[in-house]
Amino acid sequence: MTLAALEITSSYYLVLAAMVFTIGAVGVLTRRNVLVMFMCVELMLNAVNLSFVAFARALDDVTGQVIVFFVLVVAAAEVAVGLAIIVAIFRRRRHATADDLRALRG
Amino acid sequence: MIPVLFFLAAAATLAGALGVVLARNPVHAALFLVQTLIGVAVLFLLQDAELVAAVQVIVYASAIVVLFLFVIMLLGVDRAESMEDRVPYQRPAAIALGVILLVELLVLAGHEWATGQPTASGVPLEGGGFGGNVERVARVLFTDFLWAFEITSVLLVIAVVGAVVLARRSGQRGAPIDAPEGADEGDAGAAEEARV
Structure with missing residues (x-):
């Protein structure tokens, strides 16, 4: 079988990471639910993590895997603060869609 | 074996990512997010990143998604959102921008400098007497x-x-929701x- 003989280079991972990042970016732009927008941000962060690990493999340096930990920490902090903001908004407005936040306009 | 695993995990990752964007129900989106995160964890394993894969499953696919689901259930927003846009042409414009972004990223991923020379100093993934993956990550994390x-x-x-x-x-409890803070x-x- 030719598939089993195929060598998976880091370019495959980079292309996959690019696709996942794009899907996440389009999701942030199109979805109106703030929670789903957050999930799309997580998708983008994961795509970046994937390319970091791919580069760690390609350059044979474990530093790329260490950076993933810092991305994880920042993602966790972002989720904690972001969900608190969503809860605070929802308590006032009974909705959690981005269109309801137009009152933030100056 | 490895190419088969790669394409299976890649398909699961992409399908989950599309599911997050396309699912009307936020709970379904969160479950599709779990699928993507586990697929990415498998891809980490294929690239000799065992510790990162374990942390991905434990922290991301478990803790963070549970936090999402908890807030969805707490707020009761698990109903489908309206898909109509208040800004006209937002969706086609977003998809066009996404296509441009994808083309840019693919061009960058194919470039020479993106897959350049290995660093001279630094801890390699294998060999050199640094122990296993956990020891290597710990050495870099707690020194550099x-x-x-x-x-x-x-x-x-x-x-x-x-x-x-x-x-x-x-x-206080029972105070009106819109009370000034x-x-x-x-x-x-x-x-x-x-x-x-």
Whole structure:
């Protein structure tokens, strides 16, 4: 079988990471639910993590895997603060869609 | 074997990512997110990143997604959102921008400098007498990145304090939801910081 003989280079991972990042970016732009927008941000962060690990493999340096930990920490902090903001908004407005936040306009 | 695993995990990752964007129900989106995260964890394993894969499953696919689901259930937003846009042409414009972004990223991924020379110094993935994957990551994390590691602890404390202050219920029980939030907000925030 030719598939089993195929060598998976880091370019495959980079292309996959690019696709996942794009899907996440389009999701942030199109979805109106703030929670789903957050999930799309997580998708983008994961795509970046994937390319970091791919580069760690390609350059044979474990530093790329260490950076993933810092991305994880920042993602966790972002989720904690972001969900608190969503809860605070929802308590006032009974909705959690981005269109309801137009009152933030100056 | 490895190409088969790669394409299976890649298909699961892409399908989950599309599911997150396309699912009308936020709960379904969160479950598709789990699928994507586990697929990415398999891809980490294929690239000799065992510790990162384990952390991905434990922290991301478990803790963070559970947090998402908890907020979805708490707020009761698990109904389908309306897909109509208040800004006309937003969806086609977003998809066009996404296609442009994808083309840019693919061009960058195929470039020479993106897959350049290995670094001379640094801990390799295998060999050199550094032990297993966990030892290698720990060695780099607690030597080269020690300062950044300490800074992240400050970041986490700030995030926790911020989340507590933001999500704290202002006013007494039974107070109207739109009651103005007065000076007690700042006092409570200061008290929280003092306690931390």
